Amino acid sequence: MKKSQTQFAxxxxxxxxxxxxxVVALLLISLTAYLLLRGGKVLSWSFxxxxxxxxxxxxxxxxxxxxxxxxxxxxxxxxxxIGIAAAVYLSEYASNNRLTQITRAAIRNLAxxxxxxxxxxxxxxxxxxxxxxxxxxxxxxTLGLLSLPYIITTTExxxxxxxxxxxxxALALGATRWEVTRDIILPSAIPGIATGAILSLARAxxxxxxxxxxxxxxxxxxxxxxxxxxxxxxxxxxxxxxxxHQAIEKVQPIAFGTACVLxxxxxxxxxxxxxxxxxxxxxxxx
Amino acid sequence: xxxxxxxxxxxxxxxxxxxxxxxxxxxxxxxxPVKKVTALIGPSGCGKSTLLRSFNRMHELNNExxxxxxxxxxxxxxxxxxxxxxxxxxGMIFQKPVPFPKSIYDNIAYGLKINGFPEKEIPQRIEExxxxxxxxxxxxxxxxxxxxxxxxxxxxxxxxxxTIALQPEIVLMDEPxxxxxxxxxxxxxxxxxxxxxxxxxxxxxxxxxxxxxxxxYTAFMYLGELIEMDTTEQIFHYxxxxxxxxxxxxxFG
Numbered sequence: 037m038k039k040s041q042t043q044f045a046x047x048x049x050x051x052x053x054x055x056x057x058x059v060v061a062l063l064l065i066s067l068t069a070y071l072l073l074r075g076g077k078v079l080s081w082s083f084x085x086x087x088x089x090x091x092x093x094x095x096x097x098x099x100x101x102x103x104x105x106x107x108x109x110x111x112x113x114x115x116x117x118i119g120i121a122a123a124v125y126l127s128e129y130a131s132n133n134r135l136t137q138i139t140r141a142a143i144r145n146l147a148x149x150x151x152x153x154x155x156x157x158x159x160x161x162x163x164x165x166x167x168x169x170x171x172x173x174x175x176x177x178t179l180g181l182l183s184l185p186y187i188i189t190t191t192e193x194x195x196x197x198x199x200x201x202x203x204x205x206a207l208a209l210g211a212t213r214w215e216v217t218r219d220i221i222l223p224s225a226i227p228g229i230a231t232g233a234i235l236s237l238a239r240a241x242x243x244x245x246x247x248x249x250x251x252x253x254x255x256x257x258x259x260x261x262x263x264x265x266x267x268x269x270x271x272x273x274x275x276x277x278x279x280x281h282q283a284i285e286k287v288q289p290i291a292f293g294t295a296c297v298l299x300x301x302x303x304x305x306x307x308x309x310x311x312x313x314x315x316x317x318x319x320x321x322x
Numbered sequence: 323x324x325x326x327x328x329x330x331x332x333x334x335x336x337x338x339x340x341x342x343x344x345x346x347x348x349x350x351x352x353x354x355p356v357k358k359v360t361a362l363i364g365p366s367g368c369g370k371s372t373l374l375r376s377f378n379r380m381h382e383l384n385n386e387x388x389x390x391x392x393x394x395x396x397x398x399x400x401x402x403x404x405x406x407x408x409x410x411x412x413g414m415i416f417q418k419p420v421p422f423p424k425s426i427y428d429n430i431a432y433g434l435k436i437n438g439f440p441e442k443e444i445p446q447r448i449e450e451x452x453x454x455x456x457x458x459x460x461x462x463x464x465x466x467x468x469x470x471x472x473x474x475x476x477x478x479x480x481x482x483x484x485t486i487a488l489q490p491e492i493v494l495m496d497e498p499x500x501x502x503x504x505x506x507x508x509x510x511x512x513x514x515x516x517x518x519x520x521x522x523x524x525x526x527x528x529x530x531x532x533x534x535x536x537x538x539y540t541a542f543m544y545l546g547e548l549i550e551m552d553t554t555e556q557i558f559h560y561x562x563x564x565x566x567x568x569x570x571x572x573x574f575g
Binding site for chain 2: 202203204206207208211212215220
């Protein structure tokens with residue numbers, strides 16, 4: 037009696053957990069399938085290599101692809117050095133005093149600030165305050181700020197996972213604090229840092245709200261990119277096509293196609309993160 | 323101490339150490355002889371590892387720590403040494419082997435590089451260090467492989483190799499066999515005896531048999547105090563203190 041009860045409880049909890057996991061997987065699969073079904077028709081090589089034409093009812097999405105890629109690069113250039121340096125300071129150098137605790141709490145809370153607030157902040161600071169205007173640079177800086185708390189937090193976690201004995205072993209060989217950080221800590225933490233960084237950038241690449249007032253525009257003719265010019269970006273392009281375009285029937289397939297490409301870019305970024313992680317684990321079993 | 327003729331590697335005078343309000347070491351005075359194995363034994367929490375880590379200033383990462391008294395190495399107070407130079411002179415092996423996430427070769431090359439050994443001497447020094455730590459024959463064909471692929475015992479010998487490659491005078495060992503199986507332990511013990519011909523070794527161990535097997539001198543510590551230090555023979559067979567006798571006979575610990 038008792039035994040069969042335990043067995044039942046065991047089977048029940050296992051089934052419940054499995055169901056929850058399946059729901060998540062199903063959600064992703066059905067989302068992808070739906071997008072492919074609606075937008076699959078327009079997907080082709082020329083769709084990603086030609087610029088939008090005839091009021092965005094025809095042509096491809098090269099301009100917003102270029103915009104999103106350069107935007108993400110600027111975001112990375114801004115957020116990675118500052119974020120990693122801040123995380124190294126917090127985990128390796130900062131003593132555990134009140135200032136550090138407040139800084140850390142501020143960073144954690146910053147991660148919870150809605151992205152539209154970052155957009156407004158970027159508008160005030162970069163677009164107007166620093167006079168960058170509505171531009172690629174202003175939007176890149178804004179997304180950089182948005183990514184910072186995630187990059188700092190994941191980098192700090194990656195660094196904390198390194199055993200204290202590893203630091204002490206290097207110090208005991210006569211290494212300075214900085215040599216330990218540069219030669220031992222950072223290389224050991226690369227898988228964690230890279231994963232966190234790429235995931236944050238993938239998230240930033242898909243953001244619409246922060247670039248709404250800081251640089252994205254709904255249409256550009258031609259596909260040149262200037263740091264101080266406005267640009268087209270995939271998520272904003274998608275938003276535009278779905279909600280603001282008058283020829284909704286004509287542009288809907290293009291909108292779904294855009295969604296597929298955006299998803300694909302994010303997927304590729306995630307795969308890169310997984311690969312880096314695997315490669316390092318295989319080589320060093322860290 | 324019996325052999326006053328031997329010269330002194332580490333001279334500890336009235337050394338006390340506290341972490342905040344907690345007094346961990348109380349007025350310890352001892353002289354650790356050159357090119358001998360000195361074992362520090364005592365029950366958990368007696369301060370033996372804390373004392374060991376004082377010698378190469380490993381407590382400096384902790385900013386709550388305060389000291390009194392003095393420790394001299396080469397007739398120079400350890401706080402007058404530049405810390406990196408002190409740690410090159412006084413190597414350390416830890417409870418668990420922690421190879422760096424680098425190849426076997428680079429694990430040893432790293433210490434040599436940061437300490438400014440000439441680039442062209444490095445391969446030669448690496449071979450010497452691996453030979454001295456009885457690892458050369460096992461790894462000579464896979465020097466470029468990640469060090470983490472070695473077994474636990476091999477990893478510990480690699481850690482010993484990367485320490486002695488810097489030609490220290492003193493090697494501190496903090497329970498170096500606690501994570502190893504009996505066969506690997508036997509090899510490390512063999513190695514410790516061998517190394518004592520060229521280096522001063524201070525060995526923290528919770529294993530009394532190990533102290534008996536490898537140590538020339540043994541110091542017994544209890545609750546942060548040094549109770550007795552003498553030749554290993556004396557400590558285990560003719561201890562002067564009642565407390566030492568009880569401990570080595572296994573009455574507590």
